[in-house]
Amino acid sequence: MVDIKEMFRSEIKKNSVFKNKNIVSPHYIPDILPFRDDQIKEIILNLAPALQGKKINNLFLYGKTGTGKTSTIKVVLAKMEELAKERTDCKNIVTTYINCRNHNTKYRIILKHINDLYKHDYVGYSSSFVYDKLTEYVRKNKIGLIIVLDEIDLIKDVDDTVYALTRANDELTEGSISIVGVSNNVMFKQKLDMRTKSSLCEKELVFPPYNANELTKILQDRVQEGFNENCVEDSAIGLASAYAAQESGDARTAILLLLRAGEIADENKETKITEIDVRNAKKKVEKDILLNMVSTLPEQLQYVLFAITRLTKSKNQTTLGPNSEGILHSGEVYNEYYRIAKIQGKSPVSLKWFKQYLEELELYGMIATTISGKGVRGTTTLIKLGADAGILNSILEPKISI
Ligand SMILES: Nc1ncnc2c1ncn2[C@@H]1O[C@H](COP(=O)(O)OP(=O)(O)O)[C@@H](O)[C@H]1O
Ligand SMILES: [Mg+2]
Structure with missing residues (x-):
């Protein structure tokens, strides 16, 4: 008599790079936490x-x-x-x-x-x-x-x-x-x-960010437990670690990259996760992460971010040449934010608070700011969106009606 359960199990296994997908979920907590x-x-x-x-x-x-x-x-x-x-x-x-x-x-x-x-x-x-x-x-x-x-x-x-x-x-x-x-x-x-x-x-x-080597070790541990043998190329682990280290030193991003890359490999009926899968996973993970981050931002901060996103998007579409970098002046962002808050029926915060909000968004890595050199109008804060304007817009637009 054949072992039917075992046959089912090996059938499922055969079609997947995952041995235990839970272990590759960002909610999974390993017993041992290296570097901590x-x-x-x-x-x-x-x-x-x-x-x-x-x-x-x-x-x-x-x-x-x-x-x-x-x-x-x-x-x-x-x-x-x-x-x-x-x-x-x-x-x-x-x-x-x-x-x-x-x-x-x-x-x-x-x-x-x-x-x-x-x-x-x-x-x-x-x-x-x-x-x-x-x-x-x-x-x-x-x-x-x-x-x-x-x-x-x-x-x-x-x-x-x-x-x-x-x-x-x-x-x-x-x-x-x-x-x-x-x-x-x-x-x-x-x-x-x-x-x-x-x-x-x-x-x-x-808790400081992890560097690429640390992320590689963290991923290797997960790969061993979460994936079937020889199903993840070393170069794929290396690339996932490098991406995550470069972005923020964030182990969640690194793990999510592997998870999504594994899903892509399964969809394409590949037996091994490659660098190409990781590269494709990156786009999905970026959206996952932005979605998660935006959902924790207080309402007013979401308005500020939406203002920056909208202006960046419209600049990308209208300006060409040296000024198409999507660099914004804090004044125009404040005006747009003011408009958005008003439409929501909320009172806009003062400029002083607005500056605080910019600092906060910068700490989250959502924007980068610099103070411009002395110009005609004195100094001003220059703002550049740190994430993809299209993706962010697709997240924020359904939340904030304007
Ligand atoms: N040192 C580590 N070793 C193994 N996994 C880690 C380590 N640090 C974080 N992780 C994993 O990364 C993901 C995010 O970690 P988490 O503790 O939620 O971070 P935080 O609370 O700082 O956002 C989880 O899946 C977690 O298990
Ligand atoms: Mg946490």
């Missing part, structure tokens, strides 16, 4: 006293997208919780993880916590009720609660949130609450109240 030893060490140093029942500092992790912040903190906290359970000489630790994209107010964050901790739905209860419920749980169970607020910059009332959680910790005589804030936005800290800044950023950790 220093960050792991620092996190442990900071959190370890909680295992002895001591209060610990809040922690703030930041760095660009794809530098391993989410993976690192999740891996470290899972191990910490495991250890606390295994050992009788360790205090009770409970760690929670929240992506603030989905829970973006103080109320929602605290509500999510008590719902999970009590396994009961408290929606509709007042803000002070849910707050008291949370502190009560920590006190009664004498736990060290460590709350990860990932993408913390997306919380609407972030100052209030940090303040409430810090105050809760200060009031507790038994148990403790501490926060690990995580942000892809390097500018975020500057927007906080002084008080929030000093309590959230008691200890800060930067």
Whole structure:
């Protein structure tokens, strides 16, 4: 009798370069994270006293997208919780993880916590009720609660949130609450109240971008587990690493490039992923990444970006010659932004805030700016779009009606 299941399995395998596609997903978190030893060490140093029942500092992790912040903190906290359970000489630790994209107010964050901790739905209860419920749980169970607020910059009332959680910790005589804030936005800290800044950023950790060699190693590990043997050419890995290193040093981009290249190879019934597949994957990945990035931008920043995109697009179409580089003056961008915000029925921000927005977009790598030399009109900020105007327009146009 033939092994039918096995035959099915080998049939599926035969038609795909993937052995286990999940491993090549950007959501997959490997147990071992190379090149993050220093960050792991620092996190442990900071959190370890909680295992002895001591209060610990809040922690703030930041760095660009794809530098391993989410993976690192999740891996470290899972191990910490495991250890606390295994050992009788360790205090009770409970760690929670929240992506603030989905829970973006103080109320929602605290509500999510008590719902999970009590396994009961408290929606509709007042803000002070849910707050008291949370502190009560920590006190009664004498736990060290460590709350990860990932993408913390997306919380609407972030100052209030940090303040409430810090105050809760200060009031507790038994148990403790501490926060690990995580942000892809390097500018975020500057927007906080002084008080929030000093309590959230008691200890800060930067996650630097990866270089091409580091990305190659990270990809090699994934290739080994995620793809069938001999299905990925070395040069394809090299190219994916080089692209990702050049763009931003972002492991997510590198992994997505391989994933899409694998899908392209499968579609074309190729048995091996080549450089050509990676090159073709790049266009798809660019759109994926821009889409993801744009969706995290606050509304007003989306308007500014849309203004830049529209102007760049129209310049590309109308200007030829030396001035066709798509370089914009901040004045014209501000006017266009102003117009767009008005049409949306929103009040445009002042020029000063607008300049802040430009800085933020630059940090995300969406634009590059320089100050022009002294000209007829004095100095002005020159702006150049860092992403493809066509792709960006196709993302923003359906979101913002004008
Ligand atoms: N050092 C590393 N080793 C292996 N994979 C990594 C490493 N750093 C990041 N990754 C992978 O890259 C992707 C993005 O990482 P993530 O932790 O989500 O970054 P961030 O939160 O900084 O945006 C994930 O699939 C993650 O597993
Ligand atoms: Mg993250």
